[in-house]
Amino acid sequence: MTKSHFEQLSDLNVDFFESAKNSILDPLGLYLANDVKWIKLNQNWNYLKFPVVIGGEGQPILLLHGFDSSFLEFRRIYQSLKRNFQVIIPDLLGFGFSPRCATNEYNPSKIISYLIDLLKTLQIQKNF
Secondary structure, three states, X not given: OOHHXXXXXXXXXXXXXXXXXXXXXXXXHHHHHOXXXXXXXXXXXXXXXXXXXXXXXXXXXXXOOOOOOOHHHHXXXXXXXXXXXXEEEEOOOOOOOOOOOOOOOOOHHHHHHHHHHHHHHOOOOOOO
């Protein structure tokens, strides 16, 4: 696939999320979903856009959901945490609303690489 094919797939994923977001019934889930930013990663990830909730100010705090889940797991604590921290909640690679490509491997080492590239892209340089 060419770069433009990946960009088209990425845009379809963003469009799908934006339309699905409007059907969220839980007000806390909708509040969280409204803070989703689509972060375009480097060539290691085919320049795809990945959903990351980013909100609040202060020291960054990275929240990671479990497997077979999404950033929506943090809907009950997000609003409180963002009062004092810059909260960063990515969907893990291959889960939630993140793009999935047949060419990608979805394993723990790839997820760690994805998180490292995401934090570099966001220019988060503090130790967690």
